[in-house]
Amino acid sequence: MRLRSLLFVPGDRPERFAKAEASGADALILDLEDSVSPEKKPEARAAVAAWLAGAQGTTCLVRVNPIDSEHVRADLDAAKGADGIVLPKAEGAASVRALLAMGDCPPVLPIATETAAAVFQLGSYREVAAHLLGLTWGAEDLPAAIGAVSSREADGGYTPPYQMVRALTLFGAHAAGVAPIETVYPDIADAEGLAAYVARGRRDGFTGMMAIHPAQVAAINAGFSPSEAEIEHARAIVQAFADNPGAGALKLGGKMIDRPHLKQAEALLARAPCG
Numbered sequence: 001m002r003l004r005s006l007l008f009v010p011g012d013r014p015e016r017f018a019k020a021e022a023s024g025a026d027a028l029i030l031d032l033e034d035s036v037s038p039e040k041k042p043e044a045r046a047a048v049a050a051w052l053a054g055a056q057g058t059t060c061l062v063r064v065n066p067i068d069s070e071h072v073r074a075d076l077d078a079a080k081g082a083d084g085i086v087l088p089k090a091e092g093a094a095s096v097r098a099l100l101a102m103g104d105c106p107p108v109l110p111i112a113t114e115t116a117a118a119v120f121q122l123g124s125y126r127e128v129a130a131h132l133l134g135l136t137w138g139a140e141d142l143p144a145a146i147g148a149v150s151s152r153e154a155d156g157g158y159t160p161p162y163q164m165v166r167a168l169t170l171f172g173a174h175a176a177g178v179a180p181i182e183t184v185y186p187d188i189a190d191a192e193g194l195a196a197y198v199a200r201g202r203r204d205g206f207t208g209m210m211a212i213h214p215a216q217v218a219a220i221n222a223g224f225s226p227s228e229a230e231i232e233h234a235r236a237i238v239q240a241f242a243d244n245p246g247a248g249a250l251k252l253g254g255k256m257i258d259r260p261h262l263k264q265a266e267a268l269l270a271r272a273p274c275g
Helices: 014-021 038-053 072-078 093-100 122-131 141-146 160-176 191-204 214-223 228-243 259-271
Strands: 005-010 027-031 059-063 084-087 108-110 134-136 179-182 208-211 249-252 255-258
Touching: 005 014, 005 214, 014 027, 014 038, 027 038, 038 059, 038 072, 084 093, 093 108, 093 122, 108 122, 122 160, 134 160, 141 160, 160 179, 179 191, 191 214, 208 214, 228 249, 228 259, 255 259
Parallel strands: 005 027, 005 208, 027 059, 059 084, 084 108, 108 134, 134 179, 179 208
Antiparallel strands: 249 255
């Protein structure tokens, strides 16, 4: 399953589902949690269930309400046929196991940093890696949970506590061997800022990102897709080691390459459309 871009759509706005699908996003996240008021949740569940019952081509995930909420059981019933479940307020492997215990459940994408306790459980997801689509984080709920004024500096960059949380999520995902998914960029009108944010995410080791508007999808897809030059260089690295079996280090294009470069090249080619 390719997960460069994951686009949120409010579950109570079914008129937006087809437009979201046409955006080119790799996956839709049909939301039953924060974007839907309590009184509209039954309506949203019905809309999501109806959409999932149709023959849709795009990967569809459903964000349910937190595992300890009164809504999650009904949310899971509405999500039958979804390709995955996005679990908010997740607190490590225990939250995933609790969700799985509720019955048939597709793979899970935990939002893994929305409470203070969750931060200390990021290393536990490797215990349930077989049930995960990936791991992502959030920069909005955690500040609210601890009484912080904001997670961001005046220039939009993250303050040190949230830089740490982002990094721990990244390493937690890689430790579990699942996709690390960057959180949303909230300024829909800031195309330049979005491009820079995507570039930082890919540079640091994220492989995809969540989006809050269809206009963000193209930039996210482009930013998390290897360029032709990168693909060509990766192929050259792989070929160089294939031609020199047993070599620990080689010279390519005037530069030294070693086994970590080979691992990076193989990972990049695995993400490329042509493999």
